[in-house]
Amino acid sequence: MDKQTLFDNIQKKSSFLCVGLDTDLSKIPSHLLKEADPIFEFNKQIIDHTADYAVAYKPNIAFYEAMGPKGWESLQKTLEYIPKDIFTIADAKRGDIGNTSKLYAKAFFEQMDFDSITVAPYMGKDSVSPFLEFADKWVILLALTSNEGSKDFQILDTNAGKPLFQQVLEKSQEWGTDGNLMYVVGATRGEKIAEVRKFAPHHFFLVPGVGAQGGSLEEVAKYGMNSTCGLLVNSSRGIIYASAEKDFGVKAGEEAFKLQKEMAKLLEDYCK
Amino acid sequence: MDKQTLFDNIQKKSSFLCVGLDTDLSKIPSHLLKEADPIFEFNKQIIDHTADYAVAYKPNIAFYEAMGPKGWESLQKTLEYIPKDIFTIADAKRGDIGNTSKLYAKAFFEQMDFDSITVAPYMGKDSVSPFLEFADKWVILLALTSNEGSKDFQILDTNAGKPLFQQVLEKSQEWGTDGNLMYVVGATRGEKIAEVRKFAPHHFFLVPGVGAQGGSLEEVAKYGMNSTCGLLVNSSRGIIYASAEKDFGVKAGEEAFKLQKEMAKLLEDYCK
Numbered sequence: 001m002d003k004q005t006l007f008d009n010i011q012k013k014s015s016f017l018c019v020g021l022d023t024d025l026s027k028i029p030s031h032l033l034k035e036a037d038p039i040f041e042f043n044k045q046i047i048d049h050t051a052d053y054a055v056a057y058k059p060n061i062a063f064y065e066a067m068g069p070k071g072w073e074s075l076q077k078t079l080e081y082i083p084k085d086i087f088t089i090a091d092a093k094r095g096d097i098g099n100t101s102k103l104y105a106k107a108f109f110e111q112m113d114f115d116s117i118t119v120a121p122y123m124g125k126d127s128v129s130p131f132l133e134f135a136d137k138w139v140i141l142l143a144l145t146s147n148e149g150s151k152d153f154q155i156l157d158t159n160a161g162k163p164l165f166q167q168v169l170e171k172s173q174e175w176g177t178d179g180n181l182m183y184v185v186g187a188t189r190g191e192k193i194a195e196v197r198k199f200a201p202h203h204f205f206l207v208p209g210v211g212a213q214g215g216s217l218e219e220v221a222k223y224g225m226n227s228t229c230g231l232l233v234n235s236s237r238g239i240i241y242a243s244a245e246k247d248f249g250v251k252a253g254e255e256a257f258k259l260q261k262e263m264a265k266l267l268e269d270y271c272k
Numbered sequence: 273m274d275k276q277t278l279f280d281n282i283q284k285k286s287s288f289l290c291v292g293l294d295t296d297l298s299k300i301p302s303h304l305l306k307e308a309d310p311i312f313e314f315n316k317q318i319i320d321h322t323a324d325y326a327v328a329y330k331p332n333i334a335f336y337e338a339m340g341p342k343g344w345e346s347l348q349k350t351l352e353y354i355p356k357d358i359f360t361i362a363d364a365k366r367g368d369i370g371n372t373s374k375l376y377a378k379a380f381f382e383q384m385d386f387d388s389i390t391v392a393p394y395m396g397k398d399s400v401s402p403f404l405e406f407a408d409k410w411v412i413l414l415a416l417t418s419n420e421g422s423k424d425f426q427i428l429d430t431n432a433g434k435p436l437f438q439q440v441l442e443k444s445q446e447w448g449t450d451g452n453l454m455y456v457v458g459a460t461r462g463e464k465i466a467e468v469r470k471f472a473p474h475h476f477f478l479v480p481g482v483g484a485q486g487g488s489l490e491e492v493a494k495y496g497m498n499s500t501c502g503l504l505v506n507s508s509r510g511i512i513y514a515s516a517e518k519d520f521g522v523k524a525g526e527e528a529f530k531l532q533k534e535m536a537k538l539l540e541d542y543c544k
Contacts, residue, residue: 122392
């Protein structure tokens with residue numbers, strides 16, 4: 001999917017909501033466990049009830065990988081079920097030397113047909129570039145994450161007084177464009193997003209931290225939005241586990257709708 | 273596997289050889305393609321012919337992931353076929369927020385039964401710690417890699433004049449011990465290994481760069497070995513693709529034996 005199509009969808013749905021499919025056998029409603037593929041059955045109903053409000057779906061690959069080959073089949077079926085006009089993110093945090101990253105790219109962009117994948121920057125250019133060579137596919141590079149451990153290395157001052165995450169933002173813009181490269185930016189601090197936005201004014205940010213992980217949507221929009229929205233804000237647990245009963249799909253839809261309404265207003269106020 | 277057992281195996285076999293199972297359908301001998309599981313059949317024969325000379329096997333997970341669910345089955349079968357006294361490394365470069373890293377740990381340590389996994393440090397402590405909580409399992413943390421892109425961030429000077437990889441080495445030693453934490457250290461520069469060794473005198477290093485990626489084994493041993501060897505030196509393509517004919521297993525064994533003989537001498541000279 002190209003950037004214009006993504007922005008068109010955002011405008012059409014008045015939403016920049018990404019629904020995180022962190023689907024966990026121990027958390028889904030128990031009546032699903034008798035299904036042949038409970039994970040897919042859960043995702044299917046979540047997608048049915050949230051697709052009108054979401055512009056992206058983000059399966060967290062670890063949840064599927066932890067189930068072995070069967071998990072990969074559930075993932076593949078889920079991906080095929082997602083409507084084609086909705087952006088898909090493989091939240092996989094991959095990254096390795098060139099020939100290996102190329103294989104990961106094949107896994108997620110050819111073997112499966114994801115629009116994007118999250119990538120870790122530690123190994124530098126040749127670990128990221130292979131993902132950027134696929135037309136209409138995206139890298140979402142870790143810049144500043146929202147977890148406690150982000151303080152260990154990402155905010156360290158490097159030469160020239162730049163924190164490491166700024167080095168990642170600046171250097172990676174030599175490798176890709178705002179048409180094939182996005183960044184993961186933690187949501188918990190509005191002013192911090194404003195600072196990150198200065199170093200990447202035109203790129204989309206994937207913001208993982210609204211909902212169970214905390215973070216104010218208003219702050220994120222106020223400090224992070226640009227003229228093509230520039231934000232995909234993820235919510236996982238707050239939506240998909242809104243109910244543990246048979247109505248989980250309906251309740252997920254209600255939560256997604258709440259966020260979409262809030263987002264519609266924020267797009268009006270800040271998408272300029 | 274605990275550290276003493278690993279060192280015992282190194283002494284018993286007079287070897288610190290790790291064989292990288294970067295098994296690629298397009299590179300294996302064509303007569304194997306008629307097998308039900310050509311990848312496993314190839315790995316099986318490689319293991320049969322190299323197990324006497326190797327103390328570790330390292331499947332590069334990307335190669336299996338790129339083949340979809342079937343690839344994971346080949347990986348699982350390969351892992352089960354490796355003799356139990358040989359250390360196994362999932363070269364997966366994983367790392368995510370705590371609850372997600374925990375699932376990756378389950379995938380590789382429970383769903384499969386690897387002894388260790390390579391992990392990327394960018395997200396800090398809570399992305400690494402979940403892997404360290406499994407008894408007799410290991411994290412092999414990226415410190416200084418051997419690829420060109422290692423220069424982009426890993427060698428940046430951080431505050432206190434320390435390059436980033438040194439920060440990774442120092443900080444991570446607060447999270448784990450030399451009994452559950454190793455480091456990936458690129459092999460191409462002997463003096464650089466000496467520098468890294470200063471910051472982690474007792475830990476094992478996984479050295480990925482001998483063979484097709486270049487790097488001198490003698491230099492690595494001279495500058496990197498410690499009193500419990502402290503090195504696992506990987507060779508992938510130089511061994512597993514030594515022949516593209518029906519004799520590929522035998523030829524792989526011969527290459528592994530050559531390296532083992534060299535290693536026996538180096539252990540005598542430098543393991544003190």
